[in-house]
Amino acid sequence: MNGALYCPYCYHRFTARQIMFRCTGRPGPTGRRCESRTDPLLAAHTGDTAPRPPAFEADGRKGSARCECQVETTVRICPFCHSQLPTHFGAADSRLIALVGAKESGKTVFMTVLLHELRNRLGESFGLAVMGADDYTRNQFPADYEDRLYTERQLHESTRTAAGTREGRRPLVFSMTLNRRRAFNRSTIDRSLFSFFDTAGEDLRSADSVERNARYLAAADGIILLLDPLQMRGARPLAEPGTPLPEPGGARDDPAGVLSRVTDLLHDAGRTRRGGRIRKPIAVVFSKLDALDGTLPEDSALLRDSPRDAVYDEADGRAVHEEIRALLDKWQGGGMDLLLEQNFERHRLFGVSALGSNPVRDENDVQRVSEYGVLPRRIQDPFLWLLSEFGTISRRDSPRRAAPDNTAAKRRL
Ligand SMILES: Nc1nc2c(ncn2[C@@H]2O[C@H](COP(=O)(O)OP(=O)(O)O)[C@@H](O)[C@H]2O)c(=O)[nH]1
């Protein structure tokens, strides 16, 4: 595994030496200039047919290379899909987080709201800077995701991502940097990449997407698995009146089925020893909890806001975990906790609401955010837990006093 890198766009694995370069296309010292053409590999993987200067091989361990035309370039690309790699890609401290789940489980909404919160309110208080890692993400995310939800107050209809549109082929990749102060006033910068592959729907189903999802899971250092409680037999009748219930997807789409499929994919990817457990941390997140608010006790931890500081609060996290565990029995998902226990060294249960209330359909049958606006609850918990598992942020173990900043730093197992 030494030195293995994973492309945040196609999730193939390679070594630093295999990283390729792309010419800048500017005239070189000799006056020669490389021509731009469609890159067939890039087009096949991402649908991007824009003309580009040629890709070429060189020692990828170096930050730059000289093209045939004598121009020096620092544009590094993936040897498998030719996507341009993020600036700090390959730095020892970068980690990849993947978000997976069945269709309609709330992935697009969750990703949009989480990133919005991190880029605005939360990011600042955490000293966390979040940016699109490439031009595509920097353009697409605000226009297609953030503005649609927050300004137009419209939900992405899943049909919009059907095959053939430009969406659903190319992941959105965000880079998050956390400036961490260490002892003796030295500060270090921790980087994580969040790669979100907004699949067209049949995620974890058709052979093609299973293969890609398997690579996605294998590449990830931490996983957020989003599950829809409204797909669970015991929870559906409890939902608030007016809740849009997803069509029952059958055994393959119900949360227990999805969890066990993801578990199998991870065992295969990690070649876990027989009977061994997966070491990657997995946050198992139940979405749309607002639709079940009425069934929770008044003092439920799930109804509280998450703690607001830049540490992961262990006591609060445990309380949420235990509540969801109890709810799983009620929702007829009792076996899930045991499955997690037996297969994952590091796992935790979460309950979130990205929207805060049920969406409503307007006169044109378009789903819209309710009149209250987007009021997320506990949306950042799984993300913060993963960062604390990575040792990027610290963990507060006692309910009251914060742990010194660097105790959790070396927690990475
Ligand atoms: N009540 C409620 N419904 C939600 C929430 N998030 C998503 N939904 C519903 O779930 C549907 C599917 O969400 P979406 O993010 O498109 O799912 P995806 O297919 O996994 O990307 C949406 O159209 C909403 O009706 C939430 O936080 N609360």
Ligand SMILES: [Mg+2]
């Ligand atoms: Mg989606």
Ligand SMILES: [Zn+2]
């Ligand atoms: Zn790639």
Ligand SMILES: [Zn+2]
């Ligand atoms: Zn050149």
